[in-house]
Amino acid sequence: MPASCPAAPLVPGSPFFHYADGHLMAEGLALADLARQHGTPLFVYSQAALLDALAAYQRGLAGRDTLICYAMKANSTLGLLQTLVQAGCGLDIVSGGELVRALRSGVDPGHIVFSGVGKSRLEMRQALQAGIGCFNVESLAELEVLNHEALALGRQAPVSLRVNPDVDARTHPYISTGLKANKFGIAHEQALAAYRRAAALPGLRVLGIDCHIGSQITDSAPYLDALERVLDLVQALEQEGIALEHIDLGGGLGITYLDETPPAADRLLAQVLQRLDARGCRHRLLLEPGRSLVGNAGVCLTEVLYQKPGAEKNFLIIDAAMNDLPRPALYQAYHAIVPLQLDTDATPVQYEVVGPVCESGDWIGRERTLAVRTGDWLAVCSAGAYCMSMASNYNSRGRAAEVLVAGQSAQLIRQRENPDDSLGLEPPLGF
Ligand SMILES: Cc1ncc(COP(=O)(O)O)c(C=O)c1O
Numbered sequence: 001m002p003a004s005c006p007a008a009p010l011v012p013g014s015p016f017f018h019y020a021d022g023h024l025m026a027e028g029l030a031l032a033d034l035a036r037q038h039g040t041p042l043f044v045y046s047q048a049a050l051l052d053a054l055a056a057y058q059r060g061l062a063g064r065d066t067l068i069c070y071a072m073k074a075n076s077t078l079g080l081l082q083t084l085v086q087a088g089c090g091l092d093i094v095s096g097g098e099l100v101r102a103l104r105s106g107v108d109p110g111h112i113v114f115s116g117v118g119k120s121r122l123e124m125r126q127a128l129q130a131g132i133g134c135f136n137v138e139s140l141a142e143l144e145v146l147n148h149e150a151l152a153l154g155r156q157a158p159v160s161l162r163v164n165p166d167v168d169a170r171t172h173p174y175i176s177t178g179l180k181a182n183k184f185g186i187a188h189e190q191a192l193a194a195y196r197r198a199a200a201l202p203g204l205r206v207l208g209i210d211c212h213i214g215s216q217i218t219d220s221a222p223y224l225d226a227l228e229r230v231l232d233l234v235q236a237l238e239q240e241g242i243a244l245e246h247i248d249l250g251g252g253l254g255i256t257y258l259d260e261t262p263p264a265a266d267r268l269l270a271q272v273l274q275r276l277d278a279r280g281c282r283h284r285l286l287l288e289p290g291r292s293l294v295g296n297a298g299v300c301l302t303e304v305l306y307q308k309p310g311a312e313k314n315f316l317i318i319d320a321a322m323n324d325l326p327r328p329a330l331y332q333a334y335h336a337i338v339p340l341q342l343d344t345d346a347t348p349v350q351y352e353v354v355g356p357v358c359e360s361g362d363w364i365g366r367e368r369t370l371a372v373r374t375g376d377w378l379a380v381c382s383a384g385a386y387c388m389s390m391a392s393n394y395n396s397r398g399r400a401a402e403v404l405v406a407g408q409s410a411q412l413i414r415q416r417e418n419p420d421d422s423l424g425l426e427p428p429l430g431f
């Protein structure tokens with residue numbers, strides 16, 4: 001890059017994606033080389049970023065009996081699961097499909113917890129047969145069904161009850177889960193009765209208590225308030241002779257997309273452990289982080305297809321869309337957008353960055369000033385969590401490929417998928 005290279009934009013929250021001589025890099029590899037080799041849209045993950053995020057949790061929990069069950073709904077691509085499982089993680093699943101993929105990752109089935117308000121009988125049987133570590137039960141009705149299914153298989157289901165602490169996580173309403181108004185968990189005031197019932201059912205073995213108040217939490221106060229409410233219940237249960245083995249505090253820790261300053265995992269956990277110690281709790285601690293492990297470990301590479309000056313706005317039309325990156329359309333979420341190569345000659349223009357999908361809601365970034373030209377590549381940042389796992393084939397668009405960068409090498413961990421691949425049809429037009 002010439003000396004007149006413009007100042008590199010920030011890649012928020014992602015020290016593992018950085019500029020060198022005007023080129024955006026991941027672990028020493030130029031992302032433009034990956035875009036050229038694999039085409040776009042393309043998700044690229046940094047293994048070092050993933051392991052660094054996990055290390056913050058592991059530091060915070062050092063010396064305690066704990067299990068970090070990665071919430072695979074955030075991103076369930078096998079190569080990422082294998083990396084986390086090999087680094088010591090269990091998995092938090094929410095469906096039979098996730099169970100199958102979890103087992104393929106090589107995780108110890110005893111390190112799987114099963115969350116979700118609507119587990120089917122079939123999913124319960126599959127999970128019982130696989131020998132998972134714990135069902136996080138969310139209602140009295142689910143307790144009865146699980147008891148029935150376990151007895152039919154001649155087993156006892158290990159259970160934890162998810163309680164709804166009625167604490168406001170102060171996040172987007174669609175991803176807040178710990179308020180009375182939300183569908184999740186058993187109401188705090190009904191929890192004791194639910195535990196009494198669970199303890200009386202022969203097909204269940206009561207192991208723990210579980211709580212998850214929401215996602216993209218950037219403030220430790222609601223997290224710690226929920227913990228206190230859970231600990232009140234743990235003590236009340238002990239007084240009734242129901243002793244628990246573990247406390248599962250769910251996930252929810254936020255990441256920096258723009259300028260958010262969520263608590264660091266190790267510091268938040270130090271506060272959690274202090275509060276457990278203050279109450280004399282030596283229970284095994286389970287956590288279910290998703291976004292905070294993978295969110296800033298991934299970017300989505302995309303090509304500028306057209307620049308379209310409009311009557312009111314300038315549009316930058318890119319080849320990634322709401323089917324690849326649904327968060328802006330769903331939650332008006334912000335993702336930073338930066339060029340893969342800084343262009344000294346392009347003029348900075350304010351754009352609406354949009355995809356090719358036939359909806360006005362198909363925007364990826366609003367009012368973004370970028371110095372780019374048609375054919376340039378961009379990176380949509382903080383795209384490791386809830387992007388690929390929420391991708392769809394809307395408009396019969398294919399699904400992006402995924403690459404994992406580790407050290408100086410890049411491995412294709414998922415092929416690009418065309419919508420008709422699963423139908424086994426020959427491409428009709430010979431492409
Ligand atoms: C029960 C449960 N556990 C864990 C998670 C993971 O949350 P996050 O990705 O915010 O860490 C979620 C999603 O919000 C969840 O519903």
Ligand SMILES: N[C@@H](CCCC[NH3+])C(=O)O
Nearest residue numbers: 073175215216327385386
């Ligand atoms: N899909 C949401 C997070 C959902 C959390 C799952 N309970 C997001 O992209 O922010």
